[in-house]
Amino acid sequence: MATLIIDRLNDDILLLILSYLEKRDLCALSLTCKHCHMISSPRLWAVLSIDRAFFVSWWHENLVTNAHYVREMAICVDLDSAPTLPDVLFATKNIVSLELFRSALLHDNPRLSMALAGLRELRKLSCDSVEDNMLPTIQNIPSPNLTSLCLGYKGRTHACDDLPSLISVIRSFPRLYALILERFKPATIDIANYPLFTSIQDLTFNVTGLAATDLIYLCPNVTSLRLSLYHPHKTGALESRPRWRGPSPIPRLTLTILHMHARNLIVSLLERQALRATHVRFPMVWNFTQDGISTTHSRFTRIFDVLKPYSLYLEISATWHAKLSDRTGTLWQEVAAAAPHLRALVLDVNSVDDSHPDGEGQRLWAPPDALVAELAQLPLVCVHLKADLELLERKGDADLLRLRALAAFPRELAEAVPTLRVVGVSDGWGRLEGVRSTRWWCVERGDGDDAAARSLVELWREDGEWALRLVQNEAFCASDLDGIYSEKRRYVGE
Template identity: 60%
Template sequence: MALIFDRLNDDIFLIILSYLQRRDLSALSLTCKHFHKLSSPRRWTALATHKALYVSWWHDNIGTNARYVREILVVVNERAPMLPDVLFATKNIRFEGGPSVSGDLLSLLSAIKSFPRLYVLILKHFTPTTAVDIACHPSFPSIQQLTLHDVTEPATDLFYLCPNVTSLRLGLNVFHQAHESRPRWRSSPIPRLTLTALRMEARDFMVSFLEQRPMRATHVRLSALWEFTWDGISSMQDETASQLACVLTTLTPRSLYLEIPAILCADLSDRTGTLWQEVAAAAPHLRALVLHVDSSLSDDDTRWAPPDALVAELARLTLTCVHLKADPYLCWRKGDADRPRLRALAAFPGELAAAIPTLRVVGVSDGSRKLEGPRSTQWWRVEGGDGDGAVRSLVELWREDGERALRLVQSEAFCASDLDDIYSEKCRYVRG
């Protein structure tokens, strides 16, 4: 029998193991080092504690298998046997609390202490109304990704206890906002910050909240907080541009991901059209821009295309990388009627490169191209233009290289030489 096993390669073993139940895989991992190596890492990557049976499977071989877990979904209103053993032996735990989490902030802090390797913390609809002296509690240095979704202001004090957070998603609940504590948030910038507003009232409160809690963020994503008209440079409300400017002035980002629901509006006479003028004044050091335009709210089937004025407006910014997402998630096609839109999208990269001397990378995503076969996202590097009157040209990149360039520009420690690799010929995309 041993000779037969010796003749089988690992790929065949993995196919056989895929038919085994978790308990059988746990037992098999104890037979020899080879089977332990094959079965454990691939079979025990996720664990849910809302069913006690899942944890009982683990307990048969908890000492060797728990360290391979990369995600645990913990439902806090259920009890599972041997759960502490699993938590203390596991790395990169993901804790997700929902409405079942108590509104008592002190109780939540006590629960989080039970997760010594907590990596991702997601709180949804957590609405404590009483502030606590957050500075008296020990910090949670293992937490690197923090999501506070539809929470009240006292819940945001958790951020004070997470000194190593690299990604913060914040959405505020405007009701029951009785809060007096103002802990000092860290002065160093957060690498990635996402702001959301589920209700119209939350937008004003979000701006006021950020002004009261001065913080910095290297990359900021604003998830459809305000609506803009079809030209992409005018707001539907008079105060939108000033609110956006307040957010950018407070956060001082180097990279901005701006989601814009575009509204088809025939009358633009009363619109100020100062969106990008406000952005340029509030964020003069902005070097990366992702402009995500969603026109699905339009009454007809018209889809948004970059207007002629948009290039001139974006030229106000000293951008290094721009990614235009024009309805990237919509698989839509309108035949000949869509040709002007396609021509506008095709001309946008070259026009932008000619208008912004600092631009080095540009990408365009178009959801309608998904049905036609071509790549729905294209990237180009900008070449030339070093001297007066020099012509700038575009060289198409592999999608992976364009996305990598965007990530480099979005980082806090970016310098121009970081993009030298994308000028290698191996990054050039050659159509077959």
């Protein structure tokens, strides 16, 4: 009998091939023969998602031979599954990532504490619906290598969560890198009496109380901060907040909001803290602009006056309740005045269908002619324009003008902005058509009499993104991008 080609491959090669298969295909493969069942099991059992009591029971009955393969587990707890859950955790001692949804149902289960105490390889833990009485159980997890902790509190309107108890939990994980707190609303304490957490570099506050932000004071090495505040009817005194940071800026700052009235609270807090940030991202919920060029208000410039960023990521929801013209507003003039050293810009625009009464239907955003002239007021080195990345259907001939405007944007910007070195354009239409939806170019200058001339050379996507990250760095200097003109970085189409 002839030997099958698959039998000539060693298990390392087969495991690499299997890494590209979906779980349903792995299941089918595991049923073909004993060898395929053996090599499929590690990947088939690597991730468990348990969202119903039936699945908890099923996994519990079938974990005997495969439990040691499990590395990631996500469990939604209910009253029926809670008693069986510790048995599943006892069997899966090698997991490195655990997500527990509705974990408040487990706080009085002593067997759960024993099961969590056996997770010595855990690296990532996420618990939803946490209450303070759950914190001692989390604190007793013995893994010294836990690097990511996400705690989502139950979020009662008048909750007063215990900040000292949370600090004790954080202190028990000396290698903690990322801390995510959701709906955490503690009372104010004297934060200066606690030790610093020098290992934490990624910090997220998702709809938390004002006092929760005092933890930033204890994390002096934060490189990425995401901030979203809960807006109660009464807020704590801003003057009593400890200073978060010294003279060095936070490399990456994302400002999000849930309640529109929380915007003023965030702005006032940033002004009080005199915080600086190298790269700032504003999600579209801030509603600074509706067309990417003409609308702004005082909050935007107040934030820029304080943060003084070198890089901006601005998400825009382009609505079409009124016909937009190429009118020039004050947005980019105010940005240039408040952040004159801004050198990197990501403009992420998403069109919104407002159902025109005149029957025009949905229109997709296109860069207006005035946008290039407005951006020319800034010393931009790298620009990435993202236009309707989530486009779900092909557009007809009416979209040709938009596509032409997007195609012309890189060349027009290169001619208008003398400092520009790299430009990228991403468009959902390209993804639908199966072509390169993201394209990058470097700007080459002429020599001699043609020194003012500009030409574009297309780059590989990875090299364009690499250039953007370089420019977003606080320590960037122009010579850092000299390698962008290397022949190996030039895109060669098929």
